[in-house]
Amino acid sequence: MVPPLALDIDGTLTTPTGRIDPRVFELLPGWEAPVVFATGKAFPYPVALAHFLGRDETVIAENGGVAHVDGETTTVGDPDAAQAVVEAFRERGGKVGWGNGDTVNRWRETEVALSLDADETLLREVAAAAGGDVEVVDTGYAYHVKSVGVSKGTALEVVADALDLAPEAFVAVGDSVNDVSTFGVAGESYAVADADDAAREAADAVLDDGFMDGTQAVLSELRGRAE
Known part of the structure; x- marks a missing residue:
């Protein structure tokens, strides 16, 4: 089985010009495990992405300030x-x-x-x-x-618990300092080649390619392991 995913959006599922890479619509609709979109963007953005992919709206927004899973929304922070x-x-x-x-x-x-x-x-x-x-x-x-204390990683723990999964079951992909906490709780983590220094240092591996090229490489490898 393929593992559940925790995926950043900007810089990770996008092109270098900031557009959603069309390969997202080829690779993610049929992913046979939960996919959590974990972003710094406001709540509606990852919900819309999940909706148009035909996936459950399982999202982390605002750097962990908002977590939404199984129709329940949790907000933290002041x-x-x-x-x-x-x-x-x-x-x-x-x-x-x-x-x-x-x-x-x-x-x-x-x-x-x-x-x-x-x-x-x-x-x-x-x-x-x-x-x-x-x-x-x-x-x-x-x-x-x-x-202080609000993070994507803390929110991923909330989401994983709601899904009856261990955070360590997730594979995380990201590109920025706000993904460091996600990398810390996921079982396996990758920084795309365009990632900042903090993300590169925190990830288990830094990919050869940036943006969606790097993410596609991870997804292909994970699918290959499952076959």
Whole structure:
């Protein structure tokens, strides 16, 4: 049998230009084990991906702030604390950076994401002044202001328990510092070649190829083992 998967989305299931790679729609609909989409994006994004793949909407969103499995949604973290940091950042002249019609944060429930154009030094200074309960995570796609202790790895443990599986049963693939916690609880972990240093150091193996090329290679290997 193929193993269950914990898959990041951006940089892992995408092309270098940020589009969902069409191979996702070839390889994942028929995967004969649970697939968890674990992302820093807001909750609707991984749900939509699972829906259009015809898979159960088993997802981790907002870097672990939201976990959804078997129709039940769990949220953790303090969104008010994250929002307070961002408001203080704005008061000191900082800009969130998404422009008008901010769909990046519109449906976000547990954290706030800022554009990489935002003043990172000022943002981290404001977050530190908030007292240590809020942190800033640079995923390479955005600066995420979130509660300390919230992570994809912790959320994967919640999802695995709901599925009556051990977290160690999962194979995880990712590309960023926010995947390090997932790698820590999954039984097997891979960083695609475009991964940042934190992910590369935490993974069991770094793939030769980046983006969906690397993920496809892992899925092909896992299927080959199962045959």
